[in-house]
Amino acid sequence: EIVMTQSPATLSVSPGERATLSCRASQSVSSNLAWYQQKPGQAPRLLISGASTRATGIPARFSGSGSGTEFTLTISSLQSEDFAVYYCQQYNNWLSTFGQGTKVEIK
Amino acid sequence: QVQLVQSGTEVKKPGASVKVSCKASGYTFSNYGFSWVRQAPGQGLEWMGWISAYNGKTNYAPKLQGRVTMTTETSTNTAYMELRSLRSDDTAVYYCARAGYFDSSDYWGQGTLVTVSS
Numbered sequence: 001e002i003v004m005t006q007s008p009a010t011l012s013v014s015p016g017e018r019a020t021l022s023c024r025a026s027q028s029v030s031s032n033l034a035w036y037q038q039k040p041g042q043a044p045r046l047l048i049s050g051a052s053t054r055a056t057g058i059p060a061r062f063s064g065s066g067s068g069t070e071f072t073l074t075i076s077s078l079q080s081e082d083f084a085v086y087y088c089q090q091y092n093n094w095l096s097t098f099g100q101g102t103k104v105e106i107k
Numbered sequence: 108q109v110q111l112v113q114s115g116t117e118v119k120k121p122g123a124s125v126k127v128s129c130k131a132s133g134y135t136f137s138n139y140g141f142s143w144v145r146q147a148p149g150q151g152l153e154w155m156g157w158i159s160a161y162n163g164k165t166n167y168a169p170k171l172q173g174r175v176t177m178t179t180e181t182s183t184n185t186a187y188m189e190l191r192s193l194r195s196d197d198t199a200v201y202y203c204a205r206a207g208y209f210d211s212s213d214y215w216g217q218g219t220l221v222t223v224s225s
Contacts, residue, residue: 001169034211036152043157043202044152045217087152088117094166096142098152103116 002026002090006099019075021102023088027067032092035064035073038101039084044051047086048073078104109133111203111216118222119193126189127219129203136179137161141186142206143177145199146218153199157206158186193223 004028013019023033027064031051034042051071061076076081083106088099098103114128133178156167158177165177176189186203192204201219204212 032209036212038152043218044204045215046210046211046213049211049213089152089154089211091206091211094209095168096154096157098144098154101151 001095001099004027004088004090004094004097004099006086006088008102009100010103010105010107013078014107015079015080017107019078019082019104021073021075021104022087023066023071023073023099025031025069025071025090029090029092031067032090033064033066033071034089034091035062036087036089037082037084038087044087075104109205109214111205112212113201113203113216115221116180116220116222118224121223121225123193123223124189124191125193125199125221126187127203129186129188129216129223131184131186131205134205136184139205139207141177141179142204142212143175143188144202144204146213147196147199147200147204152201155201157208159208182214190221193221194221195207197221198223207208 005024008021033051035048038044052064063074065072085101085103087101110132133221140159142157158165160179178187203216205214206212
């Protein structure tokens, strides 16, 4: 099983600031990496697939980068609606796995 | 527009089974598969498995192998996830999501709360 490790567990950021979230895979997943946003009481929402391709309707302030084992999700200027939990997911292997999540909270 | 609508809340006793449905609309059903993901209270996301709506091929998470069965019914555009021999640690919100083969999940159902309690 490929283990996905996200850091930090919690990120405190002021509105308008930049947020950088990390996701590391225990072995290479090529570019088969997705990022999701989840707000309380809601289903996850796909933000990024293929490590760097924004999903339909996702604002340009969200960007993804990386390949192999190291990945980053950047939110360039945090808006109030961006405070949420973010998960990475690898789908390179038949057994897909999620990271444990990073909570982005208001500083 | 793509929509996935799941069945309602379930309360089950330990040892029982639950079957959650996920009705799809707004796209060609057989062109995609479904991932099932669960989330225990206050916890992260856990991938349970995937099924092709084209040919019924499945991949299940090893920890659930033998207890979980995923199926699809093309006549009604509905996917199902059955979990047997329920335990208290199966208490979670269960989500279906549209997903291609070895792909991300781009549309999600609203979730179904399954509570296992004696």
